[in-house]
Amino acid sequence: MDLSVIVLLSLCGFLRGQETTDPISLDDCCKDGKERGQESQDCTSLPLISESTTCRIAQEQCCTAVLEDNICTSGINVAKDQGSCDALLSSSTCETKTAKTCCECCLLGRAAQERGLSCDLTLAVWYQCGLVSRACCVDRSPNSDGKPAPELPKAQGDAQNTEDQCKAAGCSQSCFNGSCACLEGYKLKADAKTCEDINECLSVTxxxxxxxxxxxxxxxxxxxxxxxxxxxxxxLNADGSRCVDIDECALPTGGHICSYRCHNTPGSFLCTCPATGYTLAPNGRSCQDIDECVTSTHSCSESESCFNIQGGYKCLNFDCPANYRRSGDTRCERLPCNQTSECLALPVRITYYHLTFPTKIPIPTNIFRMGPSNSALGDDIEVAIVDGNQGGYFAAKRVEQGGVLVVQKPIALPQDFEISLEMKLRRFGHLSVYLFKIRLFVTPDELSHISE
Incomplete structure (x- = not known):
């Protein structure tokens, strides 16, 4: 009588090497980056949400845009509220540097407005500074803050202005006792009438x-x-004088940058994998299992079969016991009986299976199913674990048209099991016994649990 056995483990996706994920759009990647930027996270060390390099770039750039915009806005607010950027000198982090730059650019715009100059500065400042300066200049109309209009600088000269003597002088700015004078920040040109700007930046000191x-x-x-x-x-270091390396591995998100080990390097970081059983994925962060059985890097003999597990492999073989003959790669058939009760009580067939799953498998989980390939009215089936269930992690349960092997208790540590599962089938008054030898290999759920 033929039997069919369904191994549920491969359908459940317990082997990490066979996992797949739904593709994530760039909009979703950018949205994630924006949300983390609003939370002021380090945009260069965000948790990996996709294996795609393009997604990681979108995530990081959208995060940086939001973060820098918020920091710049805070600097502008300091300029508007305090009229000075001195409050931003106490710290020299990158964030404070950006805020201080926006603060000072805003002060340039406010100064231009106070002096009645055009809001479109002709200074050779960088583009973003020009935008901030113009916005602060345009936003601040005269006396909008309720304060009196700023006084013009006092004219140079110590004589009292005599209006009659200055009427015909033709001075460009001011006149004292018949002589042209300039406001602070200006000097008279050779014509003794026209004032020109003093470039204070060219002074010796x-x-x-x-x-x-x-x-x-x-x-x-x-x-x-x-x-x-x-x-x-x-x-920037504490005094803002030089750049120092960021230890990405020590950041709050450092534990999620690499799937196994993170090593800080100057200006960056390096992810590594366990010495054996894994290789670094193309994204430079994740570790992929090496299938030694496919790559022929195992050490199994010709009489053994190679079985890949997470981070390694197993060399397996089996021998049929007395009164049995081998029939296939994983099956032993009972030899013909002489109708003695002792012989008839032996299993009709012994079949060998091997499965692997991680420690944090959901509880309960059906990992193995057995039953006759066809059913008949009146079939009576019994299933039981007859050996190998030390610790009581597993249970055999009767289901419609067969039975299942269930993981019923959490398995905290990686370990191997060899379960003997028996199925008795009574059909039309005839009893047949079938034995399943199942080798189970429980692997670490996370790479961090692997010791080198």
Whole structure:
């Protein structure tokens, strides 16, 4: 009587090497990055949500855009609320650097508005700074904050202005006692009438403190701290003077950057896999199981069969016991009986199987099914584990037209089992016994649980 056995394990996707995931769109990748940017996460070390390199780029760039926009806005608010960026000098992180740059660019725009200059600055500032400066200039209409209009700088000269003497002088800015004078930040040209801007930045000592750069403006100047731009994988040190390496492996998300081990390198990081059984995936972060049986890198003999498991392989063989003959790669058939009760009580057939699954398998889970290939009215089937169930992790249960082997208790540690499962079939008053020898290999659920 033929039997059919259905191995459920392969259908459940327990072998990581055979797992597949639904493709994720770039919009979803970008959305994830934006959400993490709003949470101020490190955009260079985000948890991996897809094996796709393109998805990782979209995720990181969308995160960076949101993060930098929020940081820049905070700097603009400091400029508007305090009229100074000194509050941003206490820290020199990359975030503070961005906020301070936007703050100072906003102050440039406010200064232009106060002096009645055009909001379209002609300074050679970078594009983003120009946008911030113009926005702060246009946004601040005269006296919009309730404060009195700023006073013009006082004219140079110590004599009282005599209007009658200055009427015909033709001065471009101001006149004192018949002589043309200029406002602060300007000087008279050779014609003694026209005022021209003083470039304070060209003075020998320079008007700005150490570590700052001078930018000349019409009638004045601004000082901007030297900006140190750090490349990917680096950030400013505490005093903002130099770039230091970011230890991505030590970040809160470091445990999720690599699937096994993370090693910090200058400006980056390196993921590694266990010394044997795995290889690094093309994404540079995940570890893939090596199927030694397919690649012929196993050490099994010709009399053994190779069975791949997560992170390794097993060399398997079997011998038929007395009164049995081998019939196929995994089956032993009972020799003809002389009708003695002792012989007839032996299993008609012994079949060998091998399965593998991870430690954190859902409980309960059916991992093996057995039953006759065809059923008949009145069939009576009994199933039982007769050997190998140390620890009581497994149970045999009767189901319609057969039985199943069930994992009924969590298996915390990787280990091997050899379960002997017996099925008795009574049909038309005749008893037939079948024995299933099942080798089970429980592997670590996570690579971090593998020791080297």
């Amino acid at each position: 320079g008007p700005c403190p150490s570590g700052h750069m001078c930018f000349n403006t019409v009638g004045s100047y601004t000082c901007q701290r030297h900006s140190v731009t750090c490349g990917r994988g680096y950030h």
